[in-house]
Amino acid sequence: MSDLLRIAIVGFGEIARRQHVPAIAKTSGAALVAVADPAQTPPGLPHFRDLQELLRDGPEIDAVALCTPPQIRHAQAAAALAAGKHVLLEKPPGATVAELSPLIAAAHQAGRTLFATWHSRYAPAVGPARKLLAGRTINKVTIIWKEDVRVWHPGQAWIFEAGGFGVFDPGINALSILTEILPRPLLVRSAMLDFPSNREAPIAAELELTDESGLPIRAEFDFRQTGPQTWDILCETDAGPVTLSKGGRQLRDGSMLVVDAADEEYPALYRRFVALTSDGKSDVDLVPLQLVADSFMLGRRRLVEAFED
Known part of the structure; x- marks a missing residue:
C-alpha cells in the first residue's frame, strides 16, 4: 500500500x-x-x-x-x-x-x-465548548437548528424518502455536537415529527431529551427556514449562558466572544481519517444515530402541508 x-x-x-x-x-x-x-x-x-x-x-x-x-x-x-x-x-x-x-x-x-464521520464535531468551537462546560453545572439546553432544504439539498428527493432522515439529516449534526460537549449519556423523552402529506420523512421535529441527572434539553429542527440559517445550541449554566452558534464555529461565554473561526470541519475530518488508517484503527460512534432512531420510535406523527422542491 x-x-x-x-x-x-x-x-x-x-x-x-x-x-x-x-x-x-x-x-x-x-x-x-x-x-x-x-x-x-x-x-x-x-x-x-x-x-x-x-x-x-x-x-x-x-x-x-x-x-x-x-x-x-x-x-x-x-x-x-x-x-x-x-x-x-x-x-x-x-x-x-x-x-x-x-x-x-x-x-x-x-x-x-x-x-x-460526524463532521460537526470538528467545528472549531466544539472542543473549547466542551472544556468550558466541564467546569460548570448545566441547568438547561436549547437547540435551534433550522435551515432551507432547497439550498442545502436542491432536487435531492431521497432525503424525504424512507431512510433518508428528512430534517434529521442536519438535525443529527446538532445531536453529534451535543453528545460531544455534554458529560452524560442522553435519552429521548418525546418527539413530535412533522411529515409533509406527500413525503415519507419529516420536514420538522421537536424533541425533548434529558440525561440521568434530569437535565432538560429541547431541540427544534426545521427544514423550511429561509433567509439567515440558524444552527445554535444554548446551555444555561450556573455561571451564565454558553452559546454555540453558526453550527459550532462560534462560541460565546455570556456576552464574551471566545471563538469565531472559519469552517475547517472537513479538513480536520480527513486528517483524522489519515491518522486512523495509519494506526490501523476504526472510529464508529453510533450514539447520534441511536438518538435519531429513538426519536422515530417515540415520535408522534403530525401531517403538514405537502412539500414541493
Whole structure:
C-alpha cells in the first residue's frame, strides 16, 4: 500500500463537491484519485458509474469516501471492505443502527479502517465548548437548528424518502455536537415529527431529551427556514449562558466572544481519517444515530402541508 492514502469519492453530489474535494486537497498524506457517480462527471479525474465499476476498472485506491444517500451505503461499505479498502462514511453512517455492526466486524476482520464521520464535531468551537462546560453545572439546553432544504439539498428527493432522515439529516449534526460537549449519556423523552402529506420523512421535529441527572434539553429542527440559517445550541449554566452558534464555529461565554473561526470541519475530518488508517484503527460512534432512531420510535406523527422542491 502506498504511503499516500489514495481516495475515491463515491457519490459526487453537493457536499462531495463543496466539502470533500477541497478538504482532501488540503490534507497531507491524502489524494483524490477517482470518482464514482452515475451522473456527475468531474473534470480531470477518472470517472466511473458506480463503486463496482470503480473497483473493477479503476486506478489503485486505498480508501473510499461514501457520500451516497444512506439507504444504499451499507452495501457499498461492505463491498469496499471486502475489496480491502478503508471506508469513510458521510453522516448519517447508515439508514439503520443495526446495519453498522456487521460493517464494524468486517473492518476488523479485514484489518481496515471504518470511519463513521460526524463532521460537526470538528467545528472549531466544539472542543473549547466542551472544556468550558466541564467546569460548570448545566441547568438547561436549547437547540435551534433550522435551515432551507432547497439550498442545502436542491432536487435531492431521497432525503424525504424512507431512510433518508428528512430534517434529521442536519438535525443529527446538532445531536453529534451535543453528545460531544455534554458529560452524560442522553435519552429521548418525546418527539413530535412533522411529515409533509406527500413525503415519507419529516420536514420538522421537536424533541425533548434529558440525561440521568434530569437535565432538560429541547431541540427544534426545521427544514423550511429561509433567509439567515440558524444552527445554535444554548446551555444555561450556573455561571451564565454558553452559546454555540453558526453550527459550532462560534462560541460565546455570556456576552464574551471566545471563538469565531472559519469552517475547517472537513479538513480536520480527513486528517483524522489519515491518522486512523495509519494506526490501523476504526472510529464508529453510533450514539447520534441511536438518538435519531429513538426519536422515530417515540415520535408522534403530525401531517403538514405537502412539500414541493
